[in-house]
Amino acid sequence: MRLGEDALLLRLGDGIDADTNARVHALAARIDAARPPWLRDLVPAYASLALFVDASACDGDDPLADAEAWLHALPPDDGDPASSQGALHEVPVRYGGEHGPDLDAVAEHAGLSPRQVIELHADGEYRVAMLGFAPGFPYLLGLDPALSMPRLATPRTRVEAGSVGIGGEQAGIYPRPGPGGWRIIGRTEVVLFDPARDPPSLLAPGDRLRFVPTGKLP
Known part of the structure; x- marks a missing residue:
């Protein structure tokens, strides 16, 4: 879903759940590794991930549509979300x-x-x-x-x-x-x-x- 004019909210579940939260961080790591030019910031929460978009780095008239298209083209991840280890x-x-x-x-x-x-x-x-x-x-x-x-x-x-x-x-x-x-x-x-x-x-x-x-x- 869209958050105003410069952000998207990806909701992976509801409530406080360790498995859902692990999926949030795994997705954040995948997006951050690819680091599309329009990505300004990533903000993980318990069951959602907010993506802030830099409109100046997008070619189209609708920066959020460009970001959504990029996300839909992101290959699926077959790995184990829980295997993502932070510091x-x-x-x-x-x-x-x-x-x-x-x-x-x-x-x-x-x-x-x-x-x-x-x-x-x-x-x-x-x-x-x-x-x-x-x-x-x-x-x-x-x-x-x-x-x-x-x-x-x-x-x-x-x-x-x-x-x-x-x-x-x-x-x-x-x-x-x-x-x-x-x-x-x-x-x-x-x-x-x-x-x-x-x-x-x-x-x-x-x-x-x-x-x-x-x-x-x-």
């Missing part, structure tokens, strides 16, 4: 205490000890499904279902930069201070977004991430 990042995290004020609540909700929550949270490999909410904020798939917990009924007015949180079935990291309603279980000193860096965001959609516990554990 792997290790993120050190201090869990609990002042760094993770909601760790005990998550543990009680899950019927686990705080130490077991940390072990489960750090045991898995996460995938950056998309970036959103704030510059550099990663929505992460891969949270153990046992740790799933609803957001706070009343969001905090300030969440510290680097806070590692749980929001429903998702994990995330706050790149800068601001309000937020996710359950905060730890904090990292890794800088996720720096406007002076190229690229500014440390993480990219499709990247993989592992949390590494540091410091004294509860």
Whole structure:
């Protein structure tokens, strides 16, 4: 479908689903590898992919029609979408205490000890499904279902930069201070977004991430 005069939205499914998201990133990688001259930007989401079109690079009167024709001619991909591997990042995290004020609540909700929550949270490999909410904020798939917990009924007015949180079935990291309603279980000193860096965001959609516990554990 068309998004205004300079973008297309390719919808591959609905909702939050790891397999659908893997297909989104596989398609984004194929388009980016071919890099048609009209492509200005690719923005993956959970189940869709937005393509922004540079009208000056198109020959016809309808730039979006040119882009649509190019997409229809794109050969099918017979590979496994899940085999597309982004960069792997290790993120050190201090869990609990002042760094993770909601760790005990998550543990009680899950019927686990705080130490077991940390072990489960750090045991898995996460995938950056998309970036959103704030510059550099990663929505992460891969949270153990046992740790799933609803957001706070009343969001905090300030969440510290680097806070590692749980929001429903998702994990995330706050790149800068601001309000937020996710359950905060730890904090990292890794800088996720720096406007002076190229690229500014440390993480990219499709990247993989592992949390590494540091410091004294509860």
